[in-house]
Amino acid sequence: MEKNPQQESAADSPETSEGVPSPDGAVNLIDTDYVIGQDNVTAAPLGISLDIHGKVFAISAIATLFFVILTLALQTEIEPVFNAMRDWLTSNLAWFFILAGNVFVLVCFGLIVSPLGKVRIGGTEAKPDFTYVGWFSMLFAAGMGIGLMFYGVSEPMSHFDTALGGVSMENGVRTDWAPLGGAAGDVAAAARLGMAATIFHWGLHPWAIYAVVALALALFSFNKGLPLTIRSIFYPLLGERVWGWPGHIIDMLAVFATLFGLATSLGIGASQASAGLTYLFGLPSGNVTMVLLILGITSIATISILAGVDKGVKRLSEINMVLAFLLLAFVLFVGPTLVIFTGFFENLMAYVVNLPAFSNPFGREDANFSQGWTAFYWAWWISWSPFVGMFIARVSRGRTVREFLVAVLLVPSLVSVLWMTAFGGTAINQFIGSGFEGVREAALELKLFVMLGELPLTEITSFVGIVLVIVFFITSSDSGSLVIDTITAGGKVDAPKAQRVFWAFIEGGIAIALLLGGGLVALQAMAVSTGLPFTIVLLVGCYAIFKGLMSEPRG
Amino acid sequence: MYNKIMVPVDLAHLGALERSLTIAADIARHYDAEICYVSVTANTPGPVAHNPAEYEKKLAEFAEAQHASHGQPTTSKMFVSHDPTADLDDFLVKAVALVGADLVLMATHLPHRVDAIMPSHGDKIAAHTSVSVFLVRPRD
Secondary structure, eight states: OOOOTTOOBGGGSGGGOOBSOOOOSOOOOOOOOOOTTTTEEEEOGGGOOEEEEHHHHHHHHHHHHHHHHHHHHTHHHHHHHHHHHHHHHHHHSHHHHHHHHHHHHHHHHHHHHSGGGGOBTTOTTOOOSSOHHHHHHHHHHHHTHHHHHHHHHHHHHHHHHHHHHOOOEETTEEOOOOSTTOOTTOHHHHHHHHHHHHHHHHSHHHHHHHHHHHHHHHIIIIITOOOSSGGGGGHHHHGGGGGSHHHHHHHHHHHHHHHHHHHHHHHHHHHHHHHHHHHHHOOOOSHHHHHHHHHHHHHHHHHHHHHHIIIIIHHHHHHHHHHHHHHHHHHHHHSOHHHHHHHHHHHHHHHHHHHHHHTOOSSOSOHIIIIIIIIHHHHHHHHHHHHHHHHHHHTOTTOBHHHHHIIIIIHHHHHHHHHHHHHHHHHHHHHHHHOOOHHHHSOGGGHHHHHHHTSSSHHHHHHHHHHHHHHHHHHHHHHHHHHHHHHHTTTOSOOOHHHHHHHHHHHHHHHHHHHHHSOHHHHHHHHHHTHHHHHHHHHHHHHHHHHHHHTSOOO | OOSEEEEEOOGGGGGGGHHHHHHHHHHHHHHTOEEEEEEEEESSOOSSOSSHHHHHHHHHHHHHHHHHHHOSOEEEEEEEESOHHHHHHHHHHHHHHHHTOSEEEEEOOOOOGGGGTSOOHHHHHHHHOSSEEEEEOOOO
């Protein structure tokens, strides 16, 4: 054979290297005969090429359609059923959710301090794909952005209110919603307790939930070579069976949770944006505005996913972060600056002090709070975790486990503390300081705007607020569509464009159908109910993370 | 006439590339040109490789095997993308300048109405580079 003098690999030379830095270094691949995409169906109906996992795609799509039609047709019959299911889960299994939440936080902290934290995602020599800013923007925007807008003012206010009201008993059962023992009549203590309770729901626990899913997926995909789909987490437990029906079911469940979670949030978000527009500009509130908003959000999300992760999703997330930062900075400096800054540390302290009591799964006296708020939140975060976790995994190659956990767990938690202190703290201060009752009395979706209304430049800040609500939705919707597309394509991230567009439209369609036909609350209840099976998935994830990390070379 | 021919390849779909590979080899022999095989791959595990490094190795082996079969010098170049579905065209357009190709030869599908909203990769490359582009369509 003739020698080929020019055979070389151009990607080795840095000056010609483009795009993502090439990895890799040592990893410990899992030896499986499964070939990614082997169960996929490829076709090109009407010239639109498709590459999908036949079973997962078909059953998810049909079942989704079935549930939406069922919810629309039998709304009055279905809603109580789903609500009862959610209530049963959050009240009878509250201990399980709260206990599992604690396990996730402990696992994350354990990994940060253990030598396993040195393992690098993607191989010992892998370089990070994104800068800190781009990476952090994406994980925050996908993770909880929208909730911060919705609950930033309303949740601290609610807890403050109930805490101030103190404990009320009826037939030996507590009927109040105060966290822990409340703080009857003590304004300062009630404010601290309210902030601590809010931070508890938006701090370490939710991010630990995301981190566990994200780390497990990243590890089994980038280091072990398994497809980027939820079933891969189960490989240490089920072995080759994950490529069969057990795996199909896990993936389909992930698709449901993501789709219904996103669609219901899209509907709820549209109602906040529309309420804000009405409040600010006197636009007619109602279905037309909300449907137009969902159509707009879906269209921009579609453009974003067609442009791709780098040019679409990442850019939008960064715009999002800049806007959120500006709004936060505005409230920090124009609002009661000193109160917020001292509040930040006080609230952090109150959080730390109350953490053991808040996270205690057994023998709780504040059943309304621990079941109605905490367990509900945990189930809700967990039902979002396949989507957020998978998206975080996809953009986290090249980080060490320790770096990953610090960035996914601690940094966002601190940002949440600051955000809640600024927004909730300002609202509470308006009440305590000047007796302003507006925020307390405003409807849930308007509390943010009423609070901003007491600060200068209301028109501008409220408008930024509405834009943020919308952009946060777009960034959740586009990353969600990418995730569903990847799962239904058997873990392939390079499936044809038409598929991701399909899922984005389905999301928007479900949101509109349920908004007009009713049933958003019912479907949200169902999405929350998927939190139970996923709690088990996450616990398996913890086991898989340890098992997987033990066999990895440490950098 | 041509010194360096760039041939975009997807190692997962080599079957569909047979015609374009043969034609590229014929032209390369005719003009005594070098062929550079270019691939864009995701950073996640895929059907061909567990990671980009493995893909790169397979691409180099593929180029070597092509060299062995047609005798013209070959090189290979791989790009890693977060999202190959969206970024493929951009990387290929960049690759033309990077590898210094004066002809791009690539497989494409038959024209279809959908091309109006989602143009084929070949269409986009031809529209965005100044070198000659040879689109090889499948036999009817």
